[in-house]
Amino acid sequence: MTHNFDLVIIGGGILGTSISYFLGFLNKTKKIAVIEQAHSVAFHTSGRNTGKVHAPYLYNPEKKKMFAKAAFHGYEMWEEYSKLKSVPFKKDGVIEVSLDEKGNKVLEKYLKWGKQNGLEDIDIKLMDKNELKKIEPEIKCESALYVYKDGSTDYSKFTDALMQDSKNNGINFLLDTKVTNIKKIDGRWKITLNNEHVIFANFIINAAGGEAVDIAHKLDVGETFTDVHFRGEYWRAPKEYNSLTKTSVYSVPEYPDYPFLDPHWIIRVDGSCEIGPNAVPVFSPYGYNKTENIKEFIPKMLEMLKSGARKAIFDKQFQELAINEIQSSMSKSAMISRVKRFLPKIDVEKITEKGTAGIRSSVINNEGKFVPDVILEGDTMSFHILNYNSPGATGALPFSAYVVDHLNRQGMFESENSDARCGPWKFSNIIEKLAL
Numbered sequence: 001m002t003h004n005f006d007l008v009i010i011g012g013g014i015l016g017t018s019i020s021y022f023l024g025f026l027n028k029t030k031k032i033a034v035i036e037q038a039h040s041v042a043f044h045t046s047g048r049n050t051g052k053v054h055a056p057y058l059y060n061p062e063k064k065k066m067f068a069k070a071a072f073h074g075y076e077m078w079e080e081y082s083k084l085k086s087v088p089f090k091k092d093g094v095i096e097v098s099l100d101e102k103g104n105k106v107l108e109k110y111l112k113w114g115k116q117n118g119l120e121d122i123d124i125k126l127m128d129k130n131e132l133k134k135i136e137p138e139i140k141c142e143s144a145l146y147v148y149k150d151g152s153t154d155y156s157k158f159t160d161a162l163m164q165d166s167k168n169n170g171i172n173f174l175l176d177t178k179v180t181n182i183k184k185i186d187g188r189w190k191i192t193l194n195n196e197h198v199i200f201a202n203f204i205i206n207a208a209g210g211e212a213v214d215i216a217h218k219l220d221v222g223e224t225f226t227d228v229h230f231r232g233e234y235w236r237a238p239k240e241y242n243s244l245t246k247t248s249v250y251s252v253p254e255y256p257d258y259p260f261l262d263p264h265w266i267i268r269v270d271g272s273c274e275i276g277p278n279a280v281p282v283f284s285p286y287g288y289n290k291t292e293n294i295k296e297f298i299p300k301m302l303e304m305l306k307s308g309a310r311k312a313i314f315d316k317q318f319q320e321l322a323i324n325e326i327q328s329s330m331s332k333s334a335m336i337s338r339v340k341r342f343l344p345k346i347d348v349e350k351i352t353e354k355g356t357a358g359i360r361s362s363v364i365n366n367e368g369k370f371v372p373d374v375i376l377e378g379d380t381m382s383f384h385i386l387n388y389n390s391p392g393a394t395g396a397l398p399f400s401a402y403v404v405d406h407l408n409r410q411g412m413f414e415s416e417n418s419d420a421r422c423g424p425w426k427f428s429n430i431i432e433k434l435a436l
């Protein structure tokens with residue numbers, strides 16, 4: 001292994017691996033590495049999500065412009081890539097239901113946003129409860145938004161396929177390798193791995209998911225931001241519920257200003273059904289269990305009290321939401337009753353198995369507000385992607401192409417070829433579609 005790299009990407013989630021995918025096609029002689037602390041790519045959030053290829057109807061085209069655009073183009077790119085790599089991909093649609101008059105208005109707004117974000121009339125339809133009843137007799141609601149252009153997949157498999165393509169193009173993957181220290185020395189980065197080995201790099205891309213803010217702070221970047229971690233838990237439904245509905249069902253979120261939705265009824269790409277995720281505040285991006293959360297409780301609380309997060313945690317609405325979510329973690333019936341409101345047939349007693357939890361890390365600014373869109377911060381030696389949240393997996397391919405193009409245009413990291421063919425796509429065609 002060489003110890004000098006032109007570029008190092010920290011994080012082998014779907015984002016870091018998608019960036020490496022494009023860099024591999026555009027650079028044939030530069031030395032590039034992806035560093036991932038887990039033993040496989042997509043081990044954390046990218047492999048622990050709902051697996052939906054989201055249609056961009058939930059995203060305000062003003063506030064979540066980048067996520068919406070990337071999700072819109074992501075759908076077609078994943079569909080195409082799935083055929084090449086034999087990764088499961090189903091266009092199975094999603095239904096968003098409203099349970100009251102206020103929710104009906106929200107659905108009208110979602111319809112408008114969906115269209116503003118690129119969906120066409122055949123992709124999305126508002127229905128009254130009687131029309132929906134004919135298609136989905138078990139769903140109880142006031143009205144529904146049927147979104148046909150929404151899909152299901154397995155993002156772990158996609159990330160693996162992207163890693164293989166990247167490796168074929170000469171990208172190094174250092175797995176089981178944690179970046180434990182970074183220092184700038186003589187115009188280069190000295191990066192310590194697993195507290196023992198040292199490598200050097202000219203440029204760093206920080207795609208470290210739940211650790212991205214911490215890494216940015218180490219490099220004196222993004223200091224006005226902090227993050228809060230939320231664990232999304234799932235319950236698996238028994239096989240007898242696999243045909244309860246034809247489509248996954250979401251409900252209009254109770255707290256639309258917060259960066260997560262209410263638990264949904266999910267049909268996964270393999271046909272199995274789950275309920276989730278909730279959003280329980282935890283103290284670490286890896287806070288899957290009590291031990292990790294207890295270990296990180298004091299440092300995280302101190303960090304939050306010193307930052308803008310202080311305002312958020314003392315906010316009444318946030319406290320109400322947090323209590324609600326903690327309750328839904330402690331009590332199975334509290335969580336399942338949130339879905340039973342629109343699928344009354346579900347019997348809590350029949351649901352006994354937990355699914356795989358995933359953690360999202362949402363960024364808060366120094367005014368105590370959750371930042372809605374992705375945050376890009378950089379200088380001549382590093383580039384940081386913060387707040388890369390849902391629908392981050394859906395938009396990972398187009399968004400990564402955007403990042404690579406941005407670095408090139410800004411002269412931060414110039415690729416050898418700025419317009420190669422990248423698998424099934426011509427790089428410039430992706431960028432053209434993304435023009436904001």
Ligand SMILES: Cc1cc2nc3c(=O)[nH]c(=O)nc-3n(C[C@H](O)[C@H](O)[C@H](O)COP(=O)(O)OP(=O)(O)OC[C@H]3O[C@@H](n4cnc5c(N)ncnc54)[C@H](O)[C@@H]3O)c2cc1C
Nearest residue numbers: 011013014015037046049050052179209232391392393394
């Ligand atoms: C419950 C839940 C459900 C979701 N559902 C969907 C969905 O249905 N559809 C959708 O599009 N999106 C969904 N999302 C969002 C989506 O999963 C994320 O936006 C996406 O996975 C983020 O990818 P990432 O690569 O940035 O982060 P990650 O997958 O977390 O990858 C970051 C990687 O960096 C590594 N890392 C961090 N620090 C270091 C270090 N110091 N050294 C080495 N490695 C390091 C970590 O080990 C990790 O593997 C969901 C998210 C959650 C939490």
